[in-house]
Each structure stands twice: as structure tokens, then as C-alpha cells.
Amino acid sequence: MLIRKDLCVGCGRCQPYCPVGAIHFEELKSVVDQEVCYECGTCLRSEICPVEAIEESPYVYEYPRALRKFFSDPNATHALTGIAGRGTEESKTNDVINRVVPGEVGVAIEFGRPTLGMDLTNIQKVTRAMAKAGITEIEPENPFNDVIQNHTTGDLKPELMGEKVLSAIMEFKVKRDQLGHVLRTIKQAAREVDSVFVVDVYTRLEPGLTVPKEVIEVIEAEGYTRRPNAKINMGLGRANKRKDA
Numbered sequence: 001m002l003i004r005k006d007l008c009v010g011c012g013r014c015q016p017y018c019p020v021g022a023i024h025f026e027e028l029k030s031v032v033d034q035e036v037c038y039e040c041g042t043c044l045r046s047e048i049c050p051v052e053a054i055e056e057s058p059y060v061y062e063y064p065r066a067l068r069k070f071f072s073d074p075n076a077t078h079a080l081t082g083i084a085g086r087g088t089e090e091s092k093t094n095d096v097i098n099r100v101v102p103g104e105v106g107v108a109i110e111f112g113r114p115t116l117g118m119d120l121t122n123i124q125k126v127t128r129a130m131a132k133a134g135i136t137e138i139e140p141e142n143p144f145n146d147v148i149q150n151h152t153t154g155d156l157k158p159e160l161m162g163e164k165v166l167s168a169i170m171e172f173k174v175k176r177d178q179l180g181h182v183l184r185t186i187k188q189a190a191r192e193v194d195s196v197f198v199v200d201v202y203t204r205l206e207p208g209l210t211v212p213k214e215v216i217e218v219i220e221a222e223g224y225t226r227r228p229n230a231k232i233n234m235g236l237g238r239a240n241k242r243k244d245a
């Protein structure tokens with residue numbers, strides 16, 4: 001993001017709107033620190049500037065910086081997938097789509113949070129650990145797939161290593177008996193990561209609308225705090241992708 005020096009009147013109203021503190025005063029005008037800025041668009045979207053001095057940088061869609069916008073601005077549509085947002089919706093509509101069927105567990109690692117974000121060097125520590133744990137296939141429709149250079153090693157594209165994102169989601173699924181190992185590996189990798197992330201686990205419900213007991217037992221045995229979050233699709237309008245479900 002840029003602030004036009006010729007228009008800015010130095011009122012400072014825009015500064016608290018930046019979730020990462022990228023806007024500061026220089027010679028009584030506000031300026032954006034380009035290294036700190038995630039291109040999230042919050043300052044522009046807030047329409048707080050009385051003189052419309054805030055404007056998108058001409059290079060915001062240039063690769064690799066464009067990664068910041070695609071994974072930080074919730075209104076941005078990823079150039080590769082055409083999907084707005086950072087993940088896919090299937091974890092929320094799984095009861096219709098059946099990406100994850102009985103006997104499988106869906107896992108999503110949500111890197112970064114507003115005010116913190118995460119750089120790609122830290123994200124790579126997790127992707128490498130997951131590759132070592134045998135996770136070499138991630139959800140192909142998720143734009144995160146495009147940042148990975150080598151699925152076998154978990155290496156990310158080297159040209160992206162100077163970039164950072166407010167939020168990116170690595171989605172994959174495992175057999176139920178792999179879940180403990182995967183959760184343990186994520187926890188170990190977290191010790192090396194200099195930011196925050198959330199781990200989502202989702203399953204099909206069992207008859208009687210209960211979460212499979214074995215899944216809960218594994219989560220608790222690995223020392224995770226559960227925060228149940230039910231998002232259940234009513235089954236209208238979307239075709240079941242998997243005939244074996």
C-alpha cells in the first residue's frame with residue numbers, strides 16, 4: 001500500500017487501522033513501511049482517509065510480492081485458483097462434499113493471525129516436518145498448494161522466502177490411525193516456529209450425530225485443547241464428489 005505524500009494532511013487517522021503497525025509519521029505525513037506491510041488492504045477498505053491519499057501500490061500484483069495480497073486481503077482472488085480467501089470451503093461443507101469419509105480425518109494448519117502473520121521461512125519449518133511425517137499430498141484446490149516447490153521434502157518455492165502472509169491454510173487428510181503421529185509432529189514443529197498457528201481437525205459425524213470417540217481420544221492424548229466448532233452444511237445444491245462415501 002502507498003500513501004500519497006502530496007495529498008496526506010498528517011491527521012494520523014489511518015495508523016490505528018493497520019493490523020501490523022506498518023504506517024508511521026515521517027515529516028508530519030503518514031508513510032507505509034513497505035517491508036512491514038502485508039498488502040492486506042485494511043487501511044484502504046476502511047475509507048478512513050479524508051483526502052483519499054491511500055492507494056494500492058502499482059506493484060502489488062507483481063510476483064512474488066503478490067503472495068502477500070493473496071494471503072492477507074480477504075477480498076483478493078488468488079490468480080492461480082480463482083478462489084477468494086485462503087482456504088477451501090470443503091472442511092465446512094464436508095457432510096455434502098465428502099472430501100473426508102468415515103475412517104479419515106481432515107486436518108488444516110492455519111498459519112498466522114491478524115497482527116502477527118507468518119513469514120514463509122517459518123511456514124517452511126512446518127511443511128518440511130509434515131513431509132517427513134509422510135504428508136506429501138495436500139488439498140490441490142487450496143492456493144497454498146502453489147507455494148510448495150517439492151511435496152516430498154516440504155520445501156517452499158525459494159523466491160517466496162522473503163515474503164510473509166497474514167493467513168495461509170495447509171489442508172490435507174489422513175487415515176484415522178495416522179492422526180496421533182501427525183498431531184505429535186505438528187507440536188514438535190511448533191517449537192521452532194516464531195509466530196502462531198491453529199490446528200483444525202474435522203471428521204464425518206457418526207450415526208447419532210456424535211464425533212468419533214477415537215478421534216477425540218487421540219486429540220486429547222496428544223495434549224491439544226479442543227474448541228469444538230460445528231459448521232454443518234444442510235446438503236442443498238452441491239453434488240457429492242465421492243461415490244464411495
Ligand code: SF4
Nearest residue numbers: 018037038040041043
Ligand atoms: S495494506 Fe494492511 S498492512 Fe499494509 S499498510 Fe494498509 S493496513 Fe497496514
Ligand code: SF4
Nearest residue numbers: 008009011012014049
Ligand atoms: S488518514 Fe489520510 S491524510 Fe490522514 S494521515 Fe492517513 S493518509 Fe494522511
